Each structure stands twice: as C-alpha cells, then as structure tokens.
Amino acid sequence: MKPFIALSATAAPFLHDNIDTDVIIRVERLVGLTGHGDLGPWCFEALRYLPDGSENPDFILNQEPYRKSEVLLAGANFGCGSSREGAVWAMMGMGLKAVLAPSFGQIFYNNCFQNGMLPVVLPRTSIEEIISELRPDTGMTSVTVDLERQLVVSPGGREYVFETPPLRRQALLKGLEADDLSLTLKREAAIAAHQAHDRQRRPWIYESVEVQS
C-alpha cells in the first residue's frame, strides 16, 4: 500500500446520497477475480455508460475537466450496501484517491483504509461550499486533501478541518509497513492468552465445534 500524505487534484461534484457499492462495481465484474484486477473501466458502470456501451455524456466523470479527477465530492452514506472491497479497487482503478462525504457505509469506510484510499467525513454544507467554488470553465477545480494536517482546502482557498481515526491516519501516512495484519501478527501472544482464558469462560465456543468436526 502506498502512503497517502497530501494531494492536490481535480475534484468532481457527485453529491448524490446513498451511492451503493453495487453501483460502484457490479458483482459480475468481481466473480473469479484474482488480485485487485483492472476494474477501473467498470467503475460506476451503470451511470457511466449508456445501454449501447457508449459513454453517458451526462455522467460527471465523463466530462472535462473531471475525467482526471482524483477527489470525489460525494453525498451521504457513500459506499453503502455490499461489503465488496472491489468497490474501492474500482475507484482507485479509475484514478480516485480520496472521497469527501457527509457519511460513509461502514464496511466501505474500513475497506478504503485497507487500500490507501482516504475517506474524509465533512458536513454536507462544507461539501456544498466546495462544489460551489468549482469553475470547470477556468480550470479552477483543484482541491487539496492534506492528511498530515487533516485539512481540506477548497479551490478558493477555504480551509476545512477533518478528523481521521488516529490509527488509520498513521497507517496511511506510513504505507504498507503499518497495515493491520503486520501489526496483529506481532500480538500473537495476546491472542493465545485471550483464547486460553476464553476457553475456561466459554468452553462451548471451542469444544462444540471440535467434537463435531
């Protein structure tokens, strides 16, 4: 996982509530996938293409200058629904690196951090303000997302402070060395001790499956 420290890039307005992960990536594109695949072309498929397979000109990420967006200015409950981590892979596959939204689907929110994509929670009014400053005709569409300072800077220079869970922030700032699994493997002794104690307290959790297996 690459570290995420700060980013200044084109931000696309996509202020729709309840965008679910089925819409971000269809399950059909994930069946039998090995690794993260090349899902970029299928991201937002139902919105991005017309039934004949051509691009839907109404979809924001098909329009200039938003084709090269790295930041998405999204609505509430973004990434709700299915747990599919492919939603994050697909978004990253089309070049997106940060999503700003009033709230996120909980599983999607966790999945973002596992892959180096930054989900930023900002009040809806702040996101609306940022969107109101976008000037695609003059190219004023760049938003800065600074994880080090936990600050978003709008195209017009307004600053918005955000919070990221400290452990997640550290992991993103450092990149791969700090992923959950590497850290947890160092806690094997604590896991073994927990299980030994738990076995006394709740033996059926362990024994009722051992007897039957």
Added chain:
Amino acid sequence: MPGRTMFQKIWDDHVVADLGDNVFLLHIDRHILHDLGGPGGILSVKQRGLRIRNPELTFATPDHAISSARGRAGTSEVGIRLLEGLRSGTRSAGIRLFDVGEVGQGIVHVIGPELGLTLPGALLVCGDSHTCTHGGIGAMAFGIGTTELTHVLATQTLVQPRPKTMRIHLEGEMAVGVTAKDLILHLIGTVGVGGGSGYAVEYAGSAIRSMGIEERLTVCNLSIELGAKIGMIAPDEKTFAYLKGRKFAPAGELWGRATAYWRTLPSDVNAEFDREVEIQVGNVAPHVTWGTSPEQVLPVDGLIPDMADVTDVGKREAAVAALKYMGLQPGKPIIGTPVDWVFIGSCANSRLSDLRSAAEVARGRKVASSVRAWVVPGSESVKRQAEAEGLDAVFRSAGFEWREPGCSMCLAANGETVPAGQRSVSTSNRNFVGRQGPGARTHLASPATAAAAAIAGHIADVRKLGN
C-alpha cells in the same frame, strides 16, 4: 453508573487488545467463507507465507456463484473454478466445508443459525454485508471486506472501531397479513438507509419478543440496509429452544454452562444507548419498495410518491432518477403494476417459515401466465424439510419453479439475472440499480406479497387476493 448494553457485554468479552482511540483488536469466534471470497482469502494467506490460525473455527459453503438449477446445471466456468478453489482450499487448510448436495450447504446466513454455529454472545464474521442476519440469535455479527477476511484467517482477530449504540423498539401487535419483512421495510422507510450508520442496533420491544427466530433473522438481515453493520436481538427462551440439539450447538454439560452465560447477555435495565427509536407496529401494512433504495418504500395500498410532495432537494432528485429507472408514474397506486419475475429466496427470506408463508398464498392458485416465478430455498436442509412437508408440490402445481439452494437472483453473481427493463418482485434485501442484472427493476417485498404478485401478475395486496 449506567448498566451495559448487550452490545457492550459481547464486545468486552472479545477484546484481545485495546488499541486506543476507540479501536480494538477483537477475537473472532466463528468465520464463515463462501465461494466468492473464500478461495481468494485462503490463497492470500498462503501467499503471505502465513497459516490459517484456527481452521476449526472457520466454516465454508458455496452459495454465491453456483447455479440454482437442478444438478447445478449451468454453473459458469468461473463458478466451477470458485467451487473447486473452495474445495481444495478448505481441504488443504482443514476447514469444514458443507458441499453441494450435503445438509449444511446453503446461503451462509441461513446455515449458520441452522447448524448451531451461530450462538448468542458469539462474534461471527463473513465476507458479506448481510452477516448482520446472525444477530437474530443474539450473536454480534458483521460483514467484512477482502483484506479483513485475510486478517481473520491469519490471526482469528480483527481490528475494529467501536460503533455507537442504537435501540429500536418495535411495539405492539402486527396486523394479519403483515410480516417481519414488512416491519423492517417500514422501519427503513422511516429512519432512512443512512439512519443506522455508525451504530450497532439492538431491536427490542413486544413485537420482537413475539416473533419467532426466523422472523428475527429477517429483521436483523436488513440492518445493513439501515446503514448499521450490526443488528442484534437479545436471546430468550425461544432462542434456546431453537438452538437446542442443533449440530454444532453446545450439548450435555456445555449446554447448561452456555445457557447460563447467554442469560447474562440482554442489556441491563439501566443501560444507556446513544440513540433510541420507537415504532408502533399495529398500523403497519404490507410494504413494497418503489425505487432503487430500500428506503424508497410504501404500504402496498399506497401511492407512488408525487415529486411535488418531496421537499428535500436531494431526495427529490434521487426519487426522479429512481422512478425513471423503475419505469413508474408518480402519484399512481403501486398496486396493479405488472410484474415479469418473482423471486422467493435470499438470506432475507428463504427459511422454512418464509416458504410456508408463500406456499399458503400459492396453494390452489396459479402463477399468472406473464410471470416467471422462482422459489430458491435458503439451504439444503430447508429444501429437504420443505419437500417433506410437500411445499415443493404446492409451488410446482401453482407454476413456480422449485430450485436448488443458494443466493441466486438476489445479486445475480451466478448469472441468474432478471433481464433489462423487466420488473421483479423479490423477497431479497436490495433494490439497487442493476442488482438483479443490468437494467432489472426490483421491488422488495415479503414472501407472501411476492407470491401474491406471482398469482395476480401484478403488485397486489396479499390481504385482498381473490380466489
């Protein structure tokens, strides 16, 4: 000092380490793998040079990608590859697999409770967002992503932020013809699909207490459609009676110890929740969705919303897009909307009581000639019990197709899709754009309402179905 919620009690008993800032390393008691995520997860552990830490706490079954046709005919090449991958991966890791044709095979969220793998107070995870279903037994259960799945296989733990708590009281008595599915759809319509975001939900109240276990599983199943990763219901005597004698439930001396522990789990009377919601269920009618989000729902005898009545700009815009996708006219009754497909199945509604409820409607009637109707039992066990009761015969003689257990058309991961532009009434839990296939139009409903739609050929009020 306030008492503890059931959520907090279960959480506390699973903390391996407090990582600070409200993040914890939690022990996982049960992990269920399916054919979509299981093979890759097992492989990724090997690729990192690690071992499956507790194969005896891990279980697997194919459900997502296998065909629901007789003999599993038509399972795609990829589906077969996944099934083979699940077989070889679980064999080499020593993980118990419930294979095709064997009792134990079925939708992950149907087989967990059915086998007694899901227990009150247990922490259960699965790479599927509807894992919240298992909360109906009093477990803490939630869906996880691919990276988290690998983490669980390798360490039997998971790093999780602790959510806030919400209690939802469902009070009163449900009217005749109204089911647990209708209640939860009504609740989602009231609270919204983001209403539970960031919370672990506990369902309580007299309506919950009077429900059977399978109905409670249906309620908890749609917690994720409220935005809540976790939904749970306090275990009671009904839960214990349901579990007793199940294959992996504690037996003998362990049963006594387990039930004594389970009785300590319900929230203390003085427990405090971050949010409390109360819903009176007495006037709730059968519900059906009209849009592309589960919150876009209405009583079956209601009118499709008129956009002029939707004041919130965002909601109006979403409603306009949804009505366009669904091909519906605002202000018209939803009853009478012609239907092409009916799907009775999925982790929301494919258990024996669901099939009985649908069969009661289908008995002695015929599926309309314009409708193709499927019944996909949730598990091999459900299928066999239903056949022993003759439910399959009721469905078949009414013109329904009786199929093999799995997820099937709920998410169409096995290629079983509703064709573009066609309308389906489905007992599943998601009416998202393209969920049942590109361009498919999905109306969520209860098994009884779905069966009524199959008979009538259009969306119908099951309470007023003629002969």
